[in-house]
Amino acid sequence: MRLGVDIGGTKTAALVLDPVGEVVAHVTAASGRGRDDVLATAVGVAARAADVVGGWTALRHVGVCMPGLVDPVTGWARSAVHLDVDALDLAGEVAAATGHRPGVDNDVKAAALGAVHVTHAGAPSGRTAYLNAGTGLAAALVDEGRVLRGAGGAAGEIGHLPVGTEVPCSCGQRGCLETIASGSALHRLWPRRPAELFPAAAQGDPVARDVVATLARGLGLAVQVLVTTGADLVLVGGGLARDRAELEAAVRDELVAHCRTSPFLARLDLAARVRVLDGAAPLAAIGAALLPTPVTA
Ligand SMILES: [Zn+2]
Incomplete structure (x- = not known):
């Protein structure tokens, strides 16, 4: 044991x-x-x-x-x-x-090893990325059952890629991916309780719909980065995954929309490569x- x-x-x-x-x-x-x-x-x-x-x-x-x-x-x-x-x-x-x-x-x-374990039931195949959307945004890659490390152990640390917003980030840069796709992003963008976000968006609340679109855009970009650096599958966990089904649908819709306008992205089949796991696991x-x-x- x-x-x-x-x-x-x-x-x-x-x-x-x-x-x-x-x-x-x-x-x-x-x-x-x-x-x-x-x-x-x-x-x-x-x-x-x-x-x-x-x-x-x-x-x-x-x-x-x-x-x-x-x-x-x-x-x-x-x-x-x-x-x-x-x-x-x-x-x-x-x-x-x-x-x-x-x-x-x-x-x-x-957590990346844990995510592979629960989804492949002990038989990891190919390269899997785990994207943790918690307070921050970080990822790790598992290849044939082993975690990839990279320089200084930073392989997969994609949350601090600047994406052009001007929001200051905890890392000292501005406009990191983490500032639009994480629990802290949700906290900044959505003044109400986190659990009220998806129901409000479903009822047409314009602020809620904007926030969902921003989170989906950020997570979609994260999925694209991870797949284009070698992941076959991206497993999403962390506090943001609390509304698992809704989050997965929002990210998939975002990726499908991107693939419609780009034959390059369409070939990557991004929407089929993302799965949101139970955020409480x-x-x-x-x-x-x-x-x-x-x-x-
Ligand atoms: Zn940062």
């Missing part, structure tokens, strides 16, 4: 996958703040999940993911700003507390359980 821990900005989740990849334990708690608190919460949640299946000795593998720059080889995590963690020997500390040297990675990269924790164990221990 494999245990995965996802240290999120607000919630820390631990789950156990049985030998056929089904979730058999799932425990969550509010995330800590600061190095020691983040770690204590993660280990505590992991211990409760481990207890469900008979304790640490019942586990073959442990994996942990968190936001920020996470180096799977050294095991160190850096710059997890929302957790107030500057630097942390994530793998070393978890190994000391649990007796298992964990596989570690960034949360979006882990614990993809990062599932992916964490599947992270490879580092070769250096």
Whole structure:
């Protein structure tokens, strides 16, 4: 059995996958703040999940993911700003507390493995992109079951491609893709509750329709970037995927409209290559359980 821990900005989740990849334990708690608190919460949640299946000795593998720059080889995590963690020997500390040297990675990269796992049921084929539309917008690519890293681990970080709006972005640029296709974009553009967006658009509310069109344009562009850099399939998750069916329809309509005006895009068959997943599914924790164990221990 494999245990995965996802240290999120607000919630820390631990789950156990049985030998056929089904979730058999799932425990969550509010995330800590600061190095020691983040770690204590993660280990505590992991211990409760481990207890469900008979304790640490019942586990073959442990994996942990968190936001920020996470180096799977050294095991160190850096710059997890929302957790107030500057630097942390994530793998070393978890190994000391649990007796298992964990596989570690960034949360979006882990979620990409989780997304492939839940959609291919353990038989990944081809190259799949996972697009996480959460507070920010980030993607990760999985090729034959392995996460692609790229320079500085930045493969798939398409949320900071400037697309020409003048909105300042958290990264220091202006007009990033993230500023039109993310939870923070929705928060800025739509003054009402997120859950009211699609019903309002369906009733013809012009502001809601504009916001849906903007989100769909941004996500459609993200899909186009990912497919033209080698992905066969783009799986969309994160908080924006809460209205799964409506979001998928909006993005597909956008892509179909683009393909009508461009034979080049039509050949890429973009609309058929996007699938929105259940935004509430614990993809990062599932992916964490599947992270490879580092070769250096
Ligand atoms: Zn940016």
